[in-house]
Every structure is written in C-alpha cells, then in structure tokens.
Amino acid sequence: MKFSYKKGFSAALLLILIYNSTVLVLYGKPYDPGGLGQSKMEISSMEYRELILMEPNICSSQGIIIVHSHCCNRELRNGQRKAWTQSKLNESNYKRIFILFLDSSCTNLNLLQDEFEKHNDIVVVNLEENYRNLSYKHVIGLTWAVKNCDNMTELIKMDDDIFVHLPSFLDRARRNKPINQNLWMLGRLQVQLPVIRDSSSKWFVTKQEFNQHYFPDFLSGWLYLTNKKTVINILQNVLSCYTCQIEALVNSVLEPYWMQKVFWIDDVWLTGIIAEKTNIQRLSLNSYYSMFSEPLECCVKAKIACPYLVAPVGDNVTLLEKATLHYERCSTLMCPKYKNYEEKCLEKSNNNLSYSVSIEAV
Structure with missing residues (x-):
C-alpha cells in the first residue's frame, strides 16, 4: 500500500x-x-x-x-x-x-x-x-x-x-x-x-x-x-x-x-x-444487455427468469442486491422463463417506455 x-x-x-x-x-x-x-x-x-x-x-x-x-x-x-x-x-x-x-x-x-x-x-x-x-x-x-x-x-x-x-x-x-x-x-x-x-x-x-x-x-x-x-x-x-x-x-x-x-x-x-x-x-x-433498469426490476418482482445478464441500476443499490439474489435463486429453482417474461414485462412502464427483447440462442 x-x-x-x-x-x-x-x-x-x-x-x-x-x-x-x-x-x-x-x-x-x-x-x-x-x-x-x-x-x-x-x-x-x-x-x-x-x-x-x-x-x-x-x-x-x-x-x-x-x-x-x-x-x-x-x-x-x-x-x-x-x-x-x-x-x-x-x-x-x-x-x-x-x-x-x-x-x-x-x-x-x-x-x-x-x-x-x-x-x-x-x-x-x-x-x-x-x-x-x-x-x-x-x-x-x-x-x-x-x-x-x-x-x-x-x-x-x-x-x-x-x-x-x-x-x-x-x-x-x-x-x-x-x-x-x-x-x-x-x-x-x-x-x-x-x-x-x-x-x-x-x-x-x-x-x-x-x-x-x-x-x-x-x-x-x-x-x-x-x-x-x-x-x-x-x-x-x-x-x-x-x-x-x-x-x-x-x-x-x-x-x-x-x-x-x-x-x-x-x-x-x-x-x-x-x-x-x-x-x-x-x-x-x-442480446444479454438491457439498456434500462425497468426490465430487471420486473423480472425480480414477477419472480421470473430474465433474458438479460447485464443492466444499469442507477443508484438503486437495493435493486442491485435483490437482482443478484433473484438470479441465484432462479439458477437453482428454475424460474419461469422467457414466455412469462414477455407476458409480464414487455409492456409500457410507468415512464411510458416500451421494451422489446431479442433472445439470442448460443
């Protein structure tokens, strides 16, 4: 040091x-x-x-x-x-x-x-x-x-x-x-x-x-x-x-x-x-990046698997911690996947922003 x-x-x-x-x-x-x-x-x-x-x-x-x-x-x-x-x-x-x-x-x-x-x-x-x-x-x-x-x-x-x-x-x-x-x-x-x-x-x-x-x-x-x-x-x-x-x-x-x-x-x-x-x-x-924090928030609240692996959280430290716990939980409990994501999260947010997702198979 x-x-x-x-x-x-x-x-x-x-x-x-x-x-x-x-x-x-x-x-x-x-x-x-x-x-x-x-x-x-x-x-x-x-x-x-x-x-x-x-x-x-x-x-x-x-x-x-x-x-x-x-x-x-x-x-x-x-x-x-x-x-x-x-x-x-x-x-x-x-x-x-x-x-x-x-x-x-x-x-x-x-x-x-x-x-x-x-x-x-x-x-x-x-x-x-x-x-x-x-x-x-x-x-x-x-x-x-x-x-x-x-x-x-x-x-x-x-x-x-x-x-x-x-x-x-x-x-x-x-x-x-x-x-x-x-x-x-x-x-x-x-x-x-x-x-x-x-x-x-x-x-x-x-x-x-x-x-x-x-x-x-x-x-x-x-x-x-x-x-x-x-x-x-x-x-x-x-x-x-x-x-x-x-x-x-x-x-x-x-x-x-x-x-x-x-x-x-x-x-x-x-x-x-x-x-x-x-x-x-x-x-x-x-495909694995969200440009907004709202889709990540939606996945956490709806308890569903999210197609994104990287997303901004701004100064929302709570979201950062909750999202990590959520992803860890989904990796072991097999959360509902992309169909549920589309139903629950692909809609206009409170900010009237619409989201789309492209799932990339690798």
Missing part, C-alpha cells in the same frame, strides 16, 4: 488544474458514453508512489474486474460487495478492484483509508475525479491490472452502477469469443453511432476532437470482457510504446506526453478508435 495524506493533496493541487468541473449522470437513458465538464489537465512526470495512493497487495486471480467508481459512491461499492462477495468471485477465479480518483467535494481520506483497510479492494489515484478525465482513469486501471495481476488471462471493465450475473455472463462470453483470434473484446457493441455536432448537446464533439461523421464501432463502457493480450496491445498503442513489455508500459503511463492525445469519451477512444487502429475484434453480446 502506498499512502500519504499530505503528499496526496499537495501533489494533486500541483499536478492538475480542473476548470468548470461538472459531474452529471443520467440514469434511464439508452446510452451514456461520457459526461459534462470542461477540464484541462497539466501534469508533470511523477513517480508511481505519488500517483497511486492506495492499492491492494495481492492479485493472483486469473480474472480481474476493474470497476470505475466515483469516490463519493461508497454505497454503490458496498452494494457490489454484497451482491458479489469476494468469496463468490473466487468461485469464478476473479478478483474485483474499484478504481477511484479524488474529488474535493466528497473525498475524506480517513474514510477511504478505513474502506481500504476493511475491504482491500480499492485503488486510489492521485488525480481529479471528472467526467472529462475518464479516459485517464480507464488507462490507469488497465495499467494497474497488467502490472499487478501476473496470472491474469481475462479482464472485465465495468461501472459501479451496473448489475451483472457474472457466472452466466462469463459462460455466454466464453462461448462467443473467437477461437483463432488473439485480440478481442466482447460486450454491448455500439454500431455506427453518429458524432454529435450540436454545440448545445452535452455530447458535442468538435471536428478538431474527431473529424469523422460516425464513431468506429465500439463497446459500451458499462461492461466489457477482454483478455490480457488485448489490454497490453491497447496500452502499447495509447502510450506509443509499441514493443514495450509490462514494466516499460508502467513507466510510460507516468509520463505526460500521452495525455495530450486523449479523446475524452473513454469507451469510444479505447474500444473504438484504438481498437480499430490495431485490428482488435469487437463482438456483440447485445
């Missing part, structure tokens, strides 16, 4: 300037690829111990889950821990890590230290929490995984407000991963998403930032699965260190030069722009 209260805040103030920082999360929308807020990051070279304030000592699992979490979201982290305890994750040979940046509006280093000592599953990074900085969080999270998890063969990146039934998801994903391809990613594939040029939109992207009409196909950052070779390939290209091995990649991420070419929508950048450049195969598991 690397931790210093005084050095943590002083280094953060010296290294980062954030302008007009705003965090806005809209739950219930079909897709949320990034966020608002203008930020300018000025960073000089630092040592690893200055960048990483807290980190677990052991990561021996074959699978690692890197969860992007805002430092304020303690309840969501606890909800994820209750939904999938580390002992349950061990059954799938997986280790979960939450990666946090600092936010002066809610960061209490004493509380973070207590959380770290209790759970030993958070990585606290000495950079400012901001939606425009999610790409930095994404790269640092991947770098931490390859540096610290020698036995890693698979990696899941997800957000802290996402439900997943891990064993079922891994089963479907492994059935669908390519056999003769070393570089691959699986998740919710976003196809031909148009670039928004309306300056009044929060998704406004300038031509200087990205000059094409459509983004390359990319995987939603809600949750995707990939392998170690793909993670290393992405980092080599992000850091322009094309033949670097792990130690050199870790050293490169501490240098400021690569931050100048970051695109602020992290999943578009890493799983789309970079992945296309390096011929990483991106595969769709869209």
Whole structure:
C-alpha cells in the first residue's frame, strides 16, 4: 500500500488544474458514453508512489474486474460487495478492484483509508475525479491490472452502477469469443453511432476532437470482457510504446506526453478508435444487455427468469442486491422463463417506455 495524506493533496493541487468541473449522470437513458465538464489537465512526470495512493497487495486471480467508481459512491461499492462477495468471485477465479480518483467535494481520506483497510479492494489515484478525465482513469486501471495481476488471462471493465450475473455472463462470453483470434473484446457493441455536432448537446464533439461523421464501432463502457493480450496491445498503442513489455508500459503511463492525445469519451477512444487502429475484434453480446433498469426490476418482482445478464441500476443499490439474489435463486429453482417474461414485462412502464427483447440462442 502506498499512502500519504499530505503528499496526496499537495501533489494533486500541483499536478492538475480542473476548470468548470461538472459531474452529471443520467440514469434511464439508452446510452451514456461520457459526461459534462470542461477540464484541462497539466501534469508533470511523477513517480508511481505519488500517483497511486492506495492499492491492494495481492492479485493472483486469473480474472480481474476493474470497476470505475466515483469516490463519493461508497454505497454503490458496498452494494457490489454484497451482491458479489469476494468469496463468490473466487468461485469464478476473479478478483474485483474499484478504481477511484479524488474529488474535493466528497473525498475524506480517513474514510477511504478505513474502506481500504476493511475491504482491500480499492485503488486510489492521485488525480481529479471528472467526467472529462475518464479516459485517464480507464488507462490507469488497465495499467494497474497488467502490472499487478501476473496470472491474469481475462479482464472485465465495468461501472459501479451496473448489475451483472457474472457466472452466466462469463459462460455466454466464453462461448462467443473467437477461437483463432488473439485480440478481442466482447460486450454491448455500439454500431455506427453518429458524432454529435450540436454545440448545445452535452455530447458535442468538435471536428478538431474527431473529424469523422460516425464513431468506429465500439463497446459500451458499462461492461466489457477482454483478455490480457488485448489490454497490453491497447496500452502499447495509447502510450506509443509499441514493443514495450509490462514494466516499460508502467513507466510510460507516468509520463505526460500521452495525455495530450486523449479523446475524452473513454469507451469510444479505447474500444473504438484504438481498437480499430490495431485490428482488435469487437463482438456483440447485445442480446444479454438491457439498456434500462425497468426490465430487471420486473423480472425480480414477477419472480421470473430474465433474458438479460447485464443492466444499469442507477443508484438503486437495493435493486442491485435483490437482482443478484433473484438470479441465484432462479439458477437453482428454475424460474419461469422467457414466455412469462414477455407476458409480464414487455409492456409500457410507468415512464411510458416500451421494451422489446431479442433472445439470442448460443
């Protein structure tokens, strides 16, 4: 563990300037690829111990889950821990890590230290929490995984407000991963998403930032699965260190030069722009993703099997925990399946949103 209260805040103030920082999360929308807020990051070279304030000592699992979490979201982290305890994750040979940046509006280093000592599953990074900085969080999270998890063969990146039934998801994903391809990613594939040029939109992207009409196909950052070779390939290209091995990649991420070419929508950048450049195969598991929380809620209330394995829960920690218990119960008691789902859940919700489902047989 690397931790210093005084050095943590002083280094953060010296290294980062954030302008007009705003965090806005809209739950219930079909897709949320990034966020608002203008930020300018000025960073000089630092040592690893200055960048990483807290980190677990052991990561021996074959699978690692890197969860992007805002430092304020303690309840969501606890909800994820209750939904999938580390002992349950061990059954799938997986280790979960939450990666946090600092936010002066809610960061209490004493509380973070207590959380770290209790759970030993958070990585606290000495950079400012901001939606425009999610790409930095994404790269640092991947770098931490390859540096610290020698036995890693698979990696899941997800957000802290996402439900997943891990064993079922891994089963479907492994059935669908390519056999003769070393570089691959699986998740919710976003196809031909148009670039928004309306300056009044929060998704406004300038031509200087990205000059094409459509983004390359990319995987939603809600949750995707990939392998170690793909993670290393992405980092080599992000850091322009094309033949670097792990130690050199870790050293490169501490240098400021690569931050100048970051695109602020992290999943578009890493799983789309970079992945296309390096011929990483991106595969769709869209049938198993719900874009809304209401279908998941309906399955739980109606006590029926749900066709979705991944869904957003927003800040509804109770739904996260209940859905996990429900899926576990259905795996042993054989809940009524898709016909009942269509009868009970494919109707307009209280928000007058209609849902459709496509069941993918694998």
